[in-house]
Amino acid sequence: MSPTDIEAPPTASNGDAAPRIGPHPGYISSSNQYASELKIRRMLKENGCDPAREDNYRLQGVQLIDTVRQHLNLPVRTFDTACTYFHKFRLNFRDAEYNYQDAALASLFVACKVEDTIKKSKDILAAAYNVKNPEKPAASDDKIFESPGKIIIGLERLILETIGFDFRTRYPQKLLVKVVRSILGPDQGKEFFNIAYAMSIDMYKTFVPIKRTTFSMVMALVELTARMTGNHLDKVKDFAAARRQYHRPAVLETMLDILDLYVQYHKSTKVGTQFDLNRFMDIKIALNTELEKEFISRHMYYCSRCENEEPSPLTPGSITSPTATSSSLPGDLSMRRTARGQDGTMRFVFDPEAAREEQDTVAQYYNEEYEEYEVEVEEPIPVPRHEHPEGGGRGGYRGGHSHGPRDRGDHRRGGPYGGGYRGGDRHYRGRRFH
Template sequence: MAPPNGAVAGVAGDGAPAATANGDARVGPHPGFISSSNQYSAEIKLRRMLKDNGCDPAREDTYRLQGVQLIDNVREHLQLPVRTFDTACTYFHKFRLNFRDSEYNYQDAALASLFVACKVEDTIKKSKDILAAAYNVKNPDKPVAPDDKIFESPGKVIIGLERLILETIGFDFRTRYPQKLLVKVVRSILGKSATGSRAFFATAYAMCIDLYKTFVPVKRTTLSMVMAVVELTARATRAADNSARGTGSQTDLVDRVRRFAARRRQHDRDAVVETMLDLLDLYVQHHKATKVGALFDLNTFIDIKIRLNKDLDATASPRYLFHCSRCEVADPNHLTPIAPGASPTATAAPAAWPPDASIRRTARGQDGTMRFVFDPEAADKEQAKAGEFFKDEYEEYEVEVEETVAPPPPYERDGAVGRGGGYRGSYRDRGDYRRGGGPYGGYRGDGRHHRGRGRYH
């Protein structure tokens, strides 16, 4: 039995060392890791994850837009519901935030995300069906059946990426569907039979599709996304119809949207403005790669963006919520993947409870077992309880030790001076006071025996 805390460790009677203050050292398996799903992430966290992965910003936008467009094209070809599209895009964004672009092909990741979303939303499709649909969309002149042999190898890749996607989302299949709430909000604001309500809803619905080409679905709630889409649609419609219909009805529409938003306290105004600015960045930078971009002029989005930025400056509100400038300029923490043939002992982690309970699962051969916990509070309690058994306790002692001073060299001893000692320097080195005290002295003799020290001496 181990002595109580505070007892001094000594030596037992048989010569064996006694137990330490916190018991004998226990050797066991690695405690493992806990992963809790995170439904929402701030903009600064998304940027840090992309920076840690070494992602190129220019290629990141291209891969993101092309991947979402591929999911949308295959979804329309297979006639899948829009909720499957929403789920697939959410999984695609989360997967790309956790893995480098060099570790996978963005097209394979997009199709694998759609494959997982089909299972989650009960619109089950085989992997070969999705691959065949993607091939037929790209090559409409040469359609291929799903049972063709060319899809055997890509099908295995899709199934392999499925496991990584499930680990990335933490087996948390909750997603958000803004289109369902958009119907109710537009009906509450405009009514069922209002003039122009169908055109307004068609524009807002297309904007919801464009919304998934940004990282907004992993940052904002459903109501925040819907209110941002409705207000931005009203602003764009008012700006486009200013010259044709006048400003009366469209200005009234924007006011009605604001009054409706004021009665709903389930969302934050800053979050809505950030979502609208994210959409405007998409429409300004990638005008032709969106559905709504073809409906309005580019100057319309630029003018709306300028007005929103002026409103932010007037209220001194930040562009992004929870922004940290110090975290943005910090050096990236590059992830070093472990080769499959590497020795596990060379990269073994110490037997201590990991400090971060929400560590990312990247399937890079890490030690321990990854467990997925849906309740973050339960994960924190488990971490605190189990962490007590992996603490290293130390006792500090201050010991005074007398050190023997080494004898001085021979030329510094007392007896060495009487025997002549060593070289002690000339009068110039000693600075003789009779010779001026300087390094060369100032004494020139008594006059008669003085010898010149001039140039020709």
């Protein structure tokens, strides 16, 4: 190939070589395992959720997952994962876009794959049908499950995109067994553990699993159980004081979230029916008193002023920014479908630092650098149009012999050229890109 056969790079109008434009860098979604209370409330507000209806659907969805899980003899680990996916999915999609029962069953379907307790979509649908209709059970190969099965498989993809293909979840039950044995011994804490274990199932009817770490959840369950039973509270406090990872504000927020569930939905929980409602209210008052005494906020990282502010719309730049996972919305919770229908590809990155480094490297090639300039151009003053001989011409003057300013060619005010024309030199402003 001769040098003349090589295609010359395109040149700009000013003679400089125009930069080559490569493919769109795409959009990055960086996973985030946790969400604050403020973030959750803002996402619900953006979805236009009614608080009472939202709580109702959340409780019924988690209850459906638990019922089907028990019917299929699935481990509690699968239940934890399914509820976590269910909460994250509902935070990203409006209630009008899906049925909460379909979302709950689809979350359980994905969780079965993640936790290696694989069940077909029709098996899960048949279990949910047989739970509601025990007198007329149906087999999983029944034709009535063909259409719902396609819906479940369709929601599976949306759930995977919502969680950012990050399948990590937390399982407090395993650590709960170890903590109770460490505090009370293997023989003395059986009844204590049964209450704490049932409470760990009720906890998934709240947003606690996507807000707190495993240790904070376990310590909140143990302390709340000790307060309700009135036993071993001192031992629990001594155990907590000896742990460096213990964070009191996180534990207090978790206990109050669980107590709100028991106070507002007393009969929709496992532990709520075992104790008097006044018992929960007394514990809640005591914890609120501790918050005021220690000057601790009810919710961690909460700002009432920020909650009332209107959220800024997500732009392609804000979607690709890995820092958006910590400031506005987390990666797996903020990965709305805003990027769909635009140029580029959505990619999922598990390491936020790697995503941030990639964004910094790509950004320098997409920054527009320019300088402003001003050009002075001389324009001749146009000859004014005179009136029609009969006074009816378009744009002409009214009247016959006027010796006012208009006859002298002064068009600074009014006239057929508008009030802003002055003639003479005109200035233009522009931008020169580099």
